[in-house]
Amino acid sequence: MPFWVCGCCGALRPRYKRLVDNIFPEDPEDGLVKANMEKLTFYALSAPEKLDRIGAYLSERLSRDVARHRYGYVCIAMEALDQLLMACHCQSINLFVESFLKMVRKLLEADKPNLQILGTNSFVKFANIEEDTPSYHRSYDFFVSRFSEMCHSSYEDPDFRTKIRMAGIKGLQGVVRKTVNDELQANIWDPQHMDKIVPSLLFNLQSGEGTESRSPSPLQSSKKEKESPAELTERCFRELLGRAAYGNIKNAVTPVLMHLDNHSLWEGKTFAVRCFKIIMYSIQSQHSHLVIQQLLGHLDANSKSSATVRAGIVEVLLEAAAIAASGSVGPTVLEVFNTLLRHLRLSVDYELTGSYDCTNIGTKIIKEHEERQLQEAVIRTIGSFANTLPTYQRSEVMLFIMGKIPIPGMHPTLPSTGSGPEGNRMIQVMLLKSLRQVTCGFQTTNMLTALPNSFLDPLLSFALQEDAEIRLLVLEILVSLIDRHDNLPKFSTISIISDISVLKLKVDKCSRQDNLFMKKHAQHLYRHIYLCCKEQSSVRPHFEKLYSLLALISMELANEEVVVDLIRVALALQDLALSSEEMLPVYNRCAVHALSSAYLNLISQLTTVPAFCQHVHEVIEMRQKESPYLLPEDVFIENPKIPKTLEKLEGELLFQQAKITEVLGGSGYNTERLATPYVPQFTDEDRLSKRKSIGETISLQVEVESRNSPEKEECVYSPVDSVGVEEQEKERRRQVVEKFQKAPFEEIAAHCGARATMLQSKLNQIFEITIRPPPSPSGTITSSYGQTQSRSVPVYEMKFPDLCVY
Numbered sequence: 001m002p003f004w005v006c007g008c009c010g011a012l013r014p015r016y017k018r019l020v021d022n023i024f025p026e027d028p029e030d031g032l033v034k035a036n037m038e039k040l041t042f043y044a045l046s047a048p049e050k051l052d053r054i055g056a057y058l059s060e061r062l063s064r065d066v067a068r069h070r071y072g073y074v075c076i077a078m079e080a081l082d083q084l085l086m087a088c089h090c091q092s093i094n095l096f097v098e099s100f101l102k103m104v105r106k107l108l109e110a111d112k113p114n115l116q117i118l119g120t121n122s123f124v125k126f127a128n129i130e131e132d133t134p135s136y137h138r139s140y141d142f143f144v145s146r147f148s149e150m151c152h153s154s155y156e157d158p159d160f161r162t163k164i165r166m167a168g169i170k171g172l173q174g175v176v177r178k179t180v181n182d183e184l185q186a187n188i189w190d191p192q193h194m195d196k197i198v199p200s201l202l203f204n205l206q207s208g209e210g211t212e213s214r215s216p217s218p219l220q221s222s223k224k225e226k227e228s229p230a231e232l233t234e235r236c237f238r239e240l241l242g243r244a245a246y247g248n249i250k251n252a253v254t255p256v257l258m259h260l261d262n263h264s265l266w267e268g269k270t271f272a273v274r275c276f277k278i279i280m281y282s283i284q285s286q287h288s289h290l291v292i293q294q295l296l297g298h299l300d301a302n303s304k305s306s307a308t309v310r311a312g313i314v315e316v317l318l319e320a321a322a323i324a325a326s327g328s329v330g331p332t333v334l335e336v337f338n339t340l341l342r343h344l345r346l347s348v349d350y351e352l353t354g355s356y357d358c359t360n361i362g363t364k365i366i367k368e369h370e371e372r373q374l375q376e377a378v379i380r381t382i383g384s385f386a387n388t389l390p391t392y393q394r395s396e397v398m399l400f401i402m403g404k405i406p407i408p409g410m411h412p413t414l415p416s417t418g419s420g421p422e423g424n425r426m427i428q429v430m431l432l433k434s435l436r437q438v439t440c441g442f443q444t445t446n447m448l449t450a451l452p453n454s455f456l457d458p459l460l461s462f463a464l465q466e467d468a469e470i471r472l473l474v475l476e477i478l479v480s481l482i483d484r485h486d487n488l489p490k491f492s493t494i495s496i497i498s499d500i501s502v503l504k505l506k507v508d509k510c511s512r513q514d515n516l517f518m519k520k521h522a523q524h525l526y527r528h529i530y531l532c533c534k535e536q537s538s539v540r541p542h543f544e545k546l547y548s549l550l551a552l553i554s555m556e557l558a559n560e561e562v563v564v565d566l567i568r569v570a571l572a573l574q575d576l577a578l579s580s581e582e583m584l585p586v587y588n589r590c591a592v593h594a595l596s597s598a599y600l601n602l603i604s605q606l607t608t609v610p611a612f613c614q615h616v617h618e619v620i621e622m623r624q625k626e627s628p629y630l631l632p633e634d635v636f637i638e639n640p641k642i643p644k645t646l647e648k649l650e651g652e653l654l655f656q657q658a659k660i661t662e663v664l665g666g667s668g669y670n671t672e673r674l675a676t677p678y679v680p681q682f683t684d685e686d687r688l689s690k691r692k693s694i695g696e697t698i699s700l701q702v703e704v705e706s707r708n709s710p711e712k713e714e715c716v717y718s719p720v721d722s723v724g725v726e727e728q729e730k731e732r733r734r735q736v737v738e739k740f741q742k743a744p745f746e747e748i749a750a751h752c753g754a755r756a757t758m759l760q761s762k763l764n765q766i767f768e769i770t771i772r773p774p775p776s777p778s779g780t781i782t783s784s785y786g787q788t789q790s791r792s793v794p795v796y797e798m799k800f801p802d803l804c805v806y
Contacts, residue, residue, distance in 0.1 A: 016050050019043055020057050023080055028072025032079050040080070041087050051088060055081070055099030062103050066110060074115065078103070078122050085126055097138070100126065108146045113160045116150065120167035120174075127174030140175050144193050147171030151200035165204055165229050172197050173236040180243045189248040191255075197240070198255035204233040206263075206271055234278060241282035249283065249290040257298050266312030276316045280323040288324040295320060296339045303346060307370035310343065314377040321384040333393055334400050336385055341404055344378045344434065347371050348426045375430055383437025391443070395450045398438055405431045407458050425467065432462070432473040439480040447517040447557070451481060456521060463528040468537040475532070475545035478525075482552045491548040494598045494632040496620055500605045507555045507606075514557045522562060525553065526569050527680040533573055533592050536585060540636050543591045550599045554606055564670055566603060568678035570596045571657050575677065578649060587635075590642045594632040597623065600655055611663035615655070622652045 022036040044051050062077040081100050088096070100122075107119030123143065150168030155161040176197070179188040187193075207230060227235075244252050256275055265271050279291060299313045317340075351371040382401075386394055406424045444450035462474045479488060485506035497503065510518075529546055532538060554566060576582060577592040584592070597620060604616040620631065628634045630653065634641040657677065665671035740748060 014053075016040075016043065016047075016054050017057055020054060020061070020080075024061075024073060024076055028070065028076060032076050037080060037083060041083060044084055044088055048088065051084070051096045052099065054084070055096040059099045059103045059106075063106055066106060066115070071112070071115070074107070075118060078107070078118055082122055082125050085129060097126070101138070105142060105146075108143075108150075113155060113164055117163055117167045120147070120150070120171045124170050124174040127178040140179055140188075141193075143171065143175050144188075144196055147175065148196040148200040151204055162229060166227075166232055168200065169204060169229065169232050169236050172200065173239065176236075176240050176243065189244070189251045191251055194251045194255050195258075198252065199259045201233050201237045201240075202256065202259045202275065204229045205237065205275070206265075237278055238282040241279055242284075244283060244287070246287055246290070249287050250294060253279065253291055253294050257294065261302075264309075266316075267306075267308040269312045269315050272312055272316050273319050276320050277323065280320050285324075288320070292317065292320055292324065292336065296336060299343060300339065303343065307347070307350070307366060307374045310347075311370070311374040311377045314340075314343075314374065314381050318377065318381040318384050321381065321388060324388055333389065334396065337382060337397055337400060340378050340382050340385075341401065341431065341434065344375060344430050345427055347374050347378070348423060348430060351375075352423050352426065379430065379433045379437055382434045383440060386438040387441065391450065394438060394442055395444070398435060398442075399452075399455050401431055401435050401438065402455050402458055405435075405458070407461060425470075428462075429469060429473065432470060432477065436473055436477050436480065439477050442481060443484045445511070446513045447481075448513050448520070451517070451521075456524070460524055460528050463532055466535070466537065468535070468539065468542065471532060471535065471538070472541055472545065475542065475549060479545055479548050479552060482549070482556050484556055487552060487555055488548060491551045492544070494544055494547045494595065494636050496598055496601050496631060496633065497605075500602060505555060510557060510559045510562075515559055518557050518559070518562050522565060523681060525549075526565060526678070529569060530572060530576070530678075530680045533576060533588075533595070534582060534584070536583075536588060538588060538591070540591070543595050543636065547595055547598055551602055554603055558606075560669065561673075563603065563607060564664075564673050565678070567600070567660065567664075568674065568676070570599050570603070571655060571660070572678035572680075574655055578654075586644065586646050587640060587642055589646050590629050590635050590640070593630040594635040596655070597630065598632050607664070607667075609664060609667045611666070612660060615659050615663060619652065619655050627653055 019036065019040040023033050023040055025031070025033055040054070044054055058077055058081055062074055065071075065073040065077065081103065084096070085100060104119045104123050104126075107115045107122075110116060110119075147168045150164050150171065153161050153164040153168065155164055176188060188197075241252060256279070260266055260272050260275070276291070276295075280288060283291065295313060295317050299310065299317070302309055302313060348371075350366050351368055355365050386397055389397065405428055442450075459474060459477065462470050465471060485508065487505055490503045490505065529549065532542060532546060535542075550566060550570070554563070558566070573592050573596045577584070577589045577596070597616075600616050601620060604613045623630045627649070629640075629642045630649075657675070661671050661674040664674055
């Protein structure tokens with residue numbers, strides 16, 4: 001063909017093609033011809049209907065250049081496309097975008113890393129453009145898959161591998177930005193997309209695990225070129241979660257749980273905790289409870305996984321609860337605690353049985369120390385959740401946990417997988433530890449409503465158990481509940497303080513609600529304090545908590561009547577230590593004396609009665625000189641300085657009730673009550689909760705009968721304790737117990753038979769009185785004296801009129 005013919009045909013080519021051709025220089029090293037690019041841009045803006053043809057032609061040239069490995073022209077074509085995208089926002093841009101995305105796809109499919117990075121950068125620029133017109137048929141499925149694949153790049157060259165992975169992360173970020181707010185696009189939150197995006201991000205986050213989370217909110221890096229893949233991933237992950245609406249949280253979190261499962265990342269805890277810290281800080285605060293519910297569900301799903309896996313999930317729950325805002329546990333508060341308590345019980349059963357059936361690998365042998373770690377983690381998590389709740393909800397949780405504790409005679413023992421009594425004891429300990437965590441920091445203005453009978457009664461019943469660990473937990477719970485002004489740390493150890501002003505105690509006037517609370521529960525508290533001191537298994541921590549309890553009652557709940565009773569209790573403890581009948585070890589006697597002296601020293605200074613303080617000070621000084629083993633400084637230490645035997649104490653070494661009554665009476669205190677020694681009122685519940693032998697059980701039954709026998713009818717128990725009556729009662733109980741322990745079986749059987757006969761005769765008298773009905777429809781009889789008498793006829797033999805029968 002002659003040359004002039006080619007030139008003629010070139011002149012006939014469409015203008016848009018000539019303009020596109022003119023932007024490419026002869027040497028690609030020279031880069032884009034800017035003057036001609038401006039002409040092309042002006043033409044596209046002037047004739048927007050040509051924009052789609054310009055895009056198609058550029059796409060054709062780029063495909064040809066890629067095939068011929070002319071990568072310089074490929075870069076020029078992409079630069080031109082980017083500039084046209086930034087400049088044009090007409091209605092025809094949709095068709096142009098299709099050509100653009102086709103070219104980006106071509107680059108991403110190439111083997112060359114530079115082309116993949118080039119295509120990604122162009123896509124990111126496009127993602128930041130807000131289009132004026134909607135697109136109905138555009139799909140980003142390929143880009144999600146390809147960018148996710150780039151995030152997992154294993155390219156040989158480490159520098160290129162890092163660049164490809166960062167390009168993949170940026171590409172996913174671009175896809176999210178482009179689609180998350182566009183209702184016409186395919187939903188990026190669908191599982192098919194999230195199952196690719198989230199694991200890709202976590203893979204890169206895990207690769208740079210040494211990089212700590214920078215802040216609780218997403219921040220843009222000032223130097224993006226120096227940003228590592230892990231930092232970029234975290235920023236992208238935060239942005240993704242920050243855009244998640246209520247209905248999308250589950251789809252975003254589920255792939256995280258699956259990734260941690262598939263790669264066994266729960267056991268290490270660190271990465272799992274980091275992931276969920278990012279999640280909790282990034283999502284909207286009102287959605288926090290959805291994440292927590294998903295974690296609880298995942299814990300249920302892993303109930304037969306190893307203890308380390310379950311402990312990892314629980315640790316993540318602990319961190320999530322700490323981050324969550326107040327009340328974010330959600331509407332099903334008790335369900336959260338129910339799930340945690342169920343897993344606590346399950347762990348106890350696993351520990352006791354030593355194994356459990358696993359669906360995949362058969363029977364699995366457990367490691368006891370791992371289960372213990374899990375149990376401690378669950379208990380800490382329960383406390384963490386409780387700290388996010390308001391007071392009224394925390395009270396409900398306390399009642400809920402108390403209802404789960406097996407208490408003999410009150411709450412039935414929980415079903416167990418063959419663990420027996422030891423299982424019940426262990427679950428009691430674990431649930432009491434959980435309760436202790438919930439009560440830590442608990443403060444209420446109304447003790448009466450916050451601590452109802454349904455909570456206090458079963459709690460105090462534990463104080464009567466022989467198990468020292470359980471009694472200590474109960475004391476710790478009581479102390480936490482009563483301490484409302486953070487005075488507890490000042491009484492962590494027992495000591496004689498010469499001037500309590502240095503403690504800077506916070507003491508408020510006792511409110512009306514507190515007075516009502518003490519009026520209702522004071523005697524129960526005093527009795528349990530006294531009985532705890534009687535326990536031979538009590539050790540130093542028990543006495544320290546008893547001292548804290550007495551001190552806190554004095555400051556938080558004390559009025560004049562309570563102060564008098566507390567002094568009587570302290571003096572009764574002194575008498576307890578002096579009594580030879582209780583058979584207490586020497587250490588316990590010295591400890592009770594030391595506890596009594598420390599508390600009387602404190603209460604004397606709180607009452608600010610000089611004569612009372614003087615008497616207490618004199619006794620303490622005398623003990624320091626002659627019997628230091630009666631003071632806390634020699635008893636509550638690592639190596640107690642106590643004698644082998646305790647000689648009889650008297651005189652100036654003891655606190656005198658008469659002297660204290662005299663000095664306090666002068667200051668207006670109730671001398672009659674002060675002069676009456678405190679004797680605890682034993683109830684049937686107290687003894688039922690601590691049966692030690694069959695003899696005691698029988699003696700209790702006989703004692704109850706004797707109290708209700710005709711001979712005792714005139715004896716009415718009064719709330720005010722009387723010395724004479726109590727002494728008689730004590731002696732009678734001793735005789736009954738001795739009789740049932742030493743008497744021959746025939747004599748005991750005869751005695752019980754006589755009691756049963758007497759009881760039956762009384763019941764017959766009662767039935768004779770109550771069963772005899774008034775004149776009935778069955779008729780009457782006439783006696784020989786002509787008197788009409790009512791005949792007693794059983795109800796089932798009576799004949800009633802039809803109108804009375806239904």
